[in-house]
Amino acid sequence: xxxxxxxxxxxxxxxxxxxxxxxxxxxxxxxxxxxxxxxxxxxxxxxxxxxxxxxxxxxxxxxxxxxxxxxxxxxxxxxxxx
Numbered sequence: 001x002x003x004x005x006x007x008x009x010x011x012x013x014x015x016x017x018x019x020x021x022x023x024x025x026x027x028x029x030x031x032x033x034x035x036x037x038x039x040x041x042x043x044x045x046x047x048x049x050x051x052x053x054x055x056x057x058x059x060x061x062x063x064x065x066x067x068x069x070x071x072x073x074x075x076x077x078x079x080x081x082x
Contacts (some may be wrong), residue, residue, distance in 0.1 A: 017027055027078045056068065058064070 005014070014024060014027075018024055052060075
């Protein structure tokens with residue numbers, strides 16, 4: 001397979017790596033494998049059919065409009081002898 005490199009800065013990096021004794025096949029394989037695993041992790045989550053989002057659940061809640069206060073009271077710390 002022949003790969004055409006169109007960016008001179010990329011060609012310079014590859015030349016530098018090759019001069020340092022690295023095998024370019026290994027470098028490309030490692031780089032592309034890392035890229036593949038990175039892109040596989042960033043795939044968007046697909047909600048199963050028929051399931052509601054959390055926003056939908058809250059919007060359809062029977063408690064909507066009751067003006068419930070969910071603020072948390074500050075904890076009072078117990079004294080600790082050091």
